[in-house]
Amino acid sequence: AIKKNAQFRKLCNNFFIDLVSTMCFKGNNPPDKSVIAELLNLMFVHKSILKGPESLYTKSLSPFDDVVDKTPVIRSAVLKLLLKYSFSDVEVYVEEHLSKVEANHIIDKEDKIELYMLFINCFEGIANLRLC
Numbered sequence: 001a002i003k004k005n006a007q008f009r010k011l012c013n014n015f016f017i018d019l020v021s022t023m024c025f026k027g028n029n030p031p032d033k034s035v036i037a038e039l040l041n042l043m044f045v046h047k048s049i050l051k052g053p054e055s056l057y058t059k060s061l062s063p064f065d066d067v068v069d070k071t072p073v074i075r076s077a078v079l080k081l082l083l084k085y086s087f088s089d090v091e092v093y094v095e096e097h098l099s100k101v102e103a104n105h106i107i108d109k110e111d112k113i114e115l116y117m118l119f120i121n122c123f124e125g126i127a128n129l130r131l132c
Helices: 002-024 033-042 073-084 087-103 109-131
Strands: 044-048 054-058
Touching: 002 033, 002 073, 033 073, 033 087, 073 087, 073 109, 087 109
Parallel strands: none
Antiparallel strands: 044 054
8 A cells, every 4th residue: 555655656746746837837838926926835835843943845746735856857957947938937936936045044054055956957957058
């Protein structure tokens, strides 16, 4: 039963990623502002411990809120799709998102560095594509 559940979740996640890719990133236009903000928010899950403060964790882009992302592949793909379009269209949202991360005192330094590196790698990838 556990194996079937894991397989089902994987299939649902793959479907969800395909759906986001085809519905949000079609044509040569960036998604609507509300979609950009929601995609950035989907990369995090909020969990609260009993009688404790709410924590913010990175997560896989998934319809399931209880899945913590072990690799940045999905987040990287979404960021690259967002940055593929004119950076000025998503700049405000990326800046706001990173400001929220910086202001969050619950996320430890290593996780912040990992997230910043993810953004830097995505910026480099897009810059390299534009140079070619």
